Amino acid sequence: MAKKDSFNIAAALQGMMIIIVALLTVEASSLIQYFYSQRIIKEEAERRAQGQLDATELNINSIVDQVETAVRNNLWSASIQVTNPDSLWNLVRGIVKDNPVIYGSSIALMENYSKTEGRMFAPYAHREGNDIVFGQLGTEEYDYLSKEWFVKPLETGGGYWSEPYYDEGGGDMLMTTYSIPVKDRKGRTAAVLTADVSLDWLNSLLEGVQVYPNSFNMLVSRTGKIMLAPAETLVMQKTVQELAAQQDDSSTFNSINKAMLSGERGSVSFKYKGKVNYMFFNQVARTGWSMSIVIPHDEIYGSVNKMGKTVLLTQIIGILMLILVLWASLFRQKKMQEVTVSKNRIEDELKVARGIQMSMLPKILPPYPETSDVDMSAIIVPAKEVGGDLYDFFVRNEKMFFCIGDVSGKGVPASLVMAVTRSLFRTLAAHEISPQRIVTTMNESMSATNESNMFVTLFCGVLDLQSGHLRYCNAGHNAPYLVKADGPVQLSVEPNLPLAVLENTPYSEQEMDLTTGEGLFLYTDGLNEAEDSSLVQFGEKRLEKALNSILSASDQVKVMTDAVKIFVGGAPQSDDLTILYIKYMNNVDVETAERHLILHNDIQQIPQLADFIESVADLAHLDVGTTMSINLALEEAVSNVIMYAYPEGSDGLVDIEAIIRKDMLRFIISDNGIAFDPTAAPDADVNLDLEDRPIGGLGIFLVKNIMDTVSYQRSDGKNILTMTKKLS
Amino acid sequence: MEVRITEKENVISVAMVGRLDTAVSQEVAGKMQPVLDEAQKTIILDCKELSYISSSGLRIFLTVRKAAAAKGGKVIVRDINNEIRQVFMMTGFLNLFEIQES
Secondary structure (H helix, E strand, O other): HHHHHHHHHHHHHHHHHHHHHHHHHHHHHHHHHHHHHHHHHHHHHHHHHHHHHHHHHHHHHHHHHHHHHHHOOHHHHHHHHHOOOOHHHHHHHHHHHHHOOOOOEEEEEEOOOOOOOOOOOEEEEEEEEEEEEEEOOOOOOOOHOOOOHHHHHHOOOOEOOOOEEOOOOOOEEEEEEEEEEOOOOOOOOOEEEEEEEOOOHHHHHHHOOOOOOOEEEEOOOOOOOOOOOOOHHHOOOOEHHHHHOOOHHHHHHHHHHHHHHHHOOHHHEEEEEEEEEEEEEEEEEOOOOOOEEEEEEHHHHHHHHHHHHHHHHHHHHHHHHHHHHHHHHHHHHHHHHHHHHHHHHHHHHHHHHHHHHHOOOOOOOOOOOOHHEEEEEEEEEEEOOOOOEEEEEEEEEEEEEEEEEEOOHHHHOOOOHHHHHHHHHHHHHHOOOOOHHHHHHHHHHHHHHOOOOOEEEEEEEEEEOOEEEEEEEEEEEOOEEEEEEEEEOOOOOOOOOOOOOOOOOOOOEEEEEEEOOOOOEEOOOOHHHOOOOOOOOOOOHHHOOOOOOOOOOOHHHHHHHHHHHHOOOOOOOOOOEEEEEEEEEOOOOOOOEEEEEEOOOOOOHHHHHHHHHHHHHHHOOOHHHHHHHHHHHHHHHHHHHHHHHOOOOOEEEEEEEEEOOOOOOEEEEEEEOOOOOOHOOOOOOOOOOOOOOOOOOOOOHHHOOOOOEEEEEEEOEEEEEEEEOOOO | OOEEEEEEEEEEEEEEEEOOOOOHHHHHHHHHHHHOOOOEEEEEEEEEEEEEEEEEHHHHHHHHHHHHHHOOEEEEEEOOOHHHHHHHHHHHHOOOOOEEOO
16 A cells, blocks of 8 residues: 555656646746847847938938929029029929929029119029919028028039928928039039929838838938927927936937938937837938937837737647646546556557647648648657657748657657757747757757657757758767768767757757758668667668668658568567658759838839839849739739729828849739738630720739749738749 | 920820829829810820830820710820730730820
8 A cells, every 4th residue: 555655746847847847847948038039029029120211311312303303304404594583493393393292492592693683683484383483582581591401502513402491482291302513604603403392201211101000200401300200299399319318318319319320220228208119220321410219119019019928828838738637637547547558658648649640740842832842751660669759840930940850758648848949940040040049059958958868869950941051960879871862871969969968068060061962861870779579779771771762752752661561570679760861952053132111102102113123133134024014013013002902092101122043033922901802803805806905904913924933822911912034 | 293284286195294192192183184075086095205104194084085986086095115015915905996106
């Protein structure tokens, strides 16, 4: 009786230990996940903000362009007509009339230039509703000869954008003036030609689009004057410096001010009213204005915190279930009073649990286009007793991340550690590209919480699918074989410690290049140490003999498992046998470039798309015809989003990403608008007679015809249209 | 995008200069309205300086063609470049329009 009780206590203790180990490892991995998610989300916020700033800069530049071009186009006429002041009225009228973006225009003569018109003469035309009205600027009250817009261009001898100001005559309108000196036919400086531009459009441009619900935009002039801010009271009343002086964190504000005004691009965090905010800024080179987007900290990280809670909840449920299973097992054990039976019962149940874990390991790659670059196959042959082998692989950003590992020891604890190892790998490899850093972080996490003194051998690799470049880190695992045309060779691996042995262990990374047709054969010691009935091991000689680069991945795995099966005969195996075979199949030696554009849902932005395609075409060395057809396909797809994705009158964005490779071009167009699958529309019938031909419906038809693949996906509330064009 | 419309001896000539993309198509459609009203005449769409066309531009072409068919007029598309010819081919427009080289 006493013996039985002591066993129950021991079993309960063992159960408790398992729960503690599971708890610690799960918590450690979720902490890492939390940390990485935060970083990713910050990067995403930065990408969105800077993309927004770039788009705004493009917008501002396009207006600036229009104004400068309009003024320059009239420079020649002005230089001819300046000697005949009366004719200048018509000139300034024409500038305003032909250019909707220009609010007013003037040609201000130099002091005493005209013999007939007195000391100052500046005919001025400006809009009032639909009319154009005239006035003469140079008066006793308004001495333009000392005004910034007049003096500065004469100093610099070229075009000048004035500091923004409130229009004194025409109501409360924020304006800026572009002015340029005019020389007469004798080469003397005769006048300054100006165009006034209202900055109202800036308001709508910057206010309309918010990267996050409570983010806001700010525009600051060359001298630090605030041109646009969320609080109307700040606009034009203050400089950033004055604003800084009122804040609890004035030194940070001053450094932001300095960075913004120096024309830098970047980001900074600061405290405002006790809350942390991030500010991203960028300068419009043409005018010297600096734009910034301020996003509250909580807004960026809100989703991580929410995610953290969900993860925590799932973990708690999982652990509760584990406790329940163990408790049920112990209870049953007591009732049956049969020690060995209940022990087997626990083993059986955990075997089932491990079967579920195994079924979570990937069997085939998902059908991404990249995966034609690789042929792979994997298998785990489980031993009689539960062990701890694992492998995993997935593709991210055209790189394949993979690992194979073996947990020391067997039984319940090994299978638990195996599950944790695999989930750590998944979490880390989702954000990290260096196998050395993945392995190092895994080791830190696992050795810190290693109560059970178990360790894991692991080989972790990252294969670039375009170049065949392989980076790998081996933590005490068997060296894989490199299967080449002239036979297999063992990959050179550095002798790093297995995982979970020692904290702060340095791990080294190695690299090599796979050429097409070469394979990487990874395995666990269940393969080379498989024993026949007389305890002779399968060994490396037999293993090497079964490797052949001619075989496809799945054939190679089958040849190997058959060879082992024949060798061992009916002898029961004590260890799992795991194989992961990766054959590199890509023969295109390509470099990749990426370009990115964000547009508003405004059809007038289509010319910017054309410029963008032009730059992409340059990178890809496309001929004129291909460039035009790509441009056409993109315009159709993007204008579709601009016109229909967002409710009328609301502001929205279209995100266009271009991936440029030697052998293909890929565009990914995404938006947050209403769900719509353009590829689902029936194809236009281009053989119909004139009477039956519908006027529309050609857009998506053109996209499908020009591109080689077009696919639609709805995910995370986004419409994502991916289209690829093969290049020869 | 510039659209120069001239009329001589009952022939309306529409010279299109630049890119006929979605951004300008509405404006161009507006300028073409008087041409549609006169679609019983011969209309020459002069594309010598038209560098690019999108589906919204093709709609305008088709609208003119339909108006001409309804009013008994005639539409001639003149001097399209190779790229636009490609688009015409893809969309079956080569069969709907009389295409001329000057």
